[in-house]
Amino acid sequence: MGEKYLSDYYKRHHPFDQGRTIALEERILINLDDAGAYKLQGYIDRLTETKDGFYEIHDYKTNSRLPLAEYIQSDRQLALYMIGVKKQYPDVKHVHLIWHFLKFDKEIDSTRTDDELEKLKTDTITLIETIEQDESFKASPSLLCDWCEFKPVCRQWKHLYKVSEKPANEYLKDSGVVLVNRFAEVKNKQKLLNNECDAELEKLEGALLAFAEKEKVDCVFGSKNKVKITESERYCFPSKNSKDRERLEEVLRKYGKLEDVSQLDTTALGEIIHEKQWEPKVLEALEKFVELEKKKRLYLSKMKEK
Numbered sequence: 001m002g003e004k005y006l007s008d009y010y011k012r013h014h015p016f017d018q019g020r021t022i023a024l025e026e027r028i029l030i031n032l033d034d035a036g037a038y039k040l041q042g043y044i045d046r047l048t049e050t051k052d053g054f055y056e057i058h059d060y061k062t063n064s065r066l067p068l069a070e071y072i073q074s075d076r077q078l079a080l081y082m083i084g085v086k087k088q089y090p091d092v093k094h095v096h097l098i099w100h101f102l103k104f105d106k107e108i109d110s111t112r113t114d115d116e117l118e119k120l121k122t123d124t125i126t127l128i129e130t131i132e133q134d135e136s137f138k139a140s141p142s143l144l145c146d147w148c149e150f151k152p153v154c155r156q157w158k159h160l161y162k163v164s165e166k167p168a169n170e171y172l173k174d175s176g177v178v179l180v181n182r183f184a185e186v187k188n189k190q191k192l193l194n195n196e197c198d199a200e201l202e203k204l205e206g207a208l209l210a211f212a213e214k215e216k217v218d219c220v221f222g223s224k225n226k227v228k229i230t231e232s233e234r235y236c237f238p239s240k241n242s243k244d245r246e247r248l249e250e251v252l253r254k255y256g257k258l259e260d261v262s263q264l265d266t267t268a269l270g271e272i273i274h275e276k277q278w279e280p281k282v283l284e285a286l287e288k289f290v291e292l293e294k295k296k297r298l299y300l301s302k303m304k305e306k
């Protein structure tokens, strides 16, 4: 893939006279406020100046998906670099932000107005303050963990680090390893049994329905149990978020009946409260009805080979 990315890039840009490279992997400092209380730093992959005196911030991406235009428009990274470049290079007239999506041999460029940069500064300061006010920092594992320097002490990974240091015979004696191995064994056994039972139950259901039909009965008796066969009807409606669903809601609203059949969506409400999406006064009014219940669950998954 690397070879293809490079040769595609070479063919597209040869003889490389689109601009003059000013810096590579350039460290850039970004002041978000005049007092210098909020600072960020970043590294620009490549900074160029065109013949017209425009600056270009280039970022090379190896994403396997081409991000949508809205993503590019709202992406913070290069816009923050733009703030730093404008400060670091006072002769700058205009800055272009250019993302090179190497897998697709495609470039997307954008820019930001001064107003947008000011808004980005205040939004980023608000985000920093929100993070600083937080009291619980739950680990949020993702692909980025492989680049995280906290990994050996992170609750998500430290057991792996602890046991990886042990020789193979000691490793297998670790209580955590023993428990997980047994847990996986029993879970897999349960899955196997469930699958077998499901398959047999499906066959038995078919056979019982055929028997009841043939004998013209609604109840079939065994030695200690009986199976009752019932038939029910259910109305089916357009699925959520579909156009027809919207039309159905419109009709109900028109006749003033929507309230009669709509229910409080507590899952959605929980998410809103958790993410503090509503104004504080609304959240405070809801507080007395909400109780935070903590429950621990175990999820079994396969580890990557390495």
Ligand code: SF4
Residues within 6 Å of the ligand: 139, 140, 141, 142, 144, 145, 148, 149, 150, 151, 154, 155, 156, 157
């Ligand atoms: S290793 Fe832990 S702290 Fe680091 S990114 Fe992953 S979950 Fe977050």
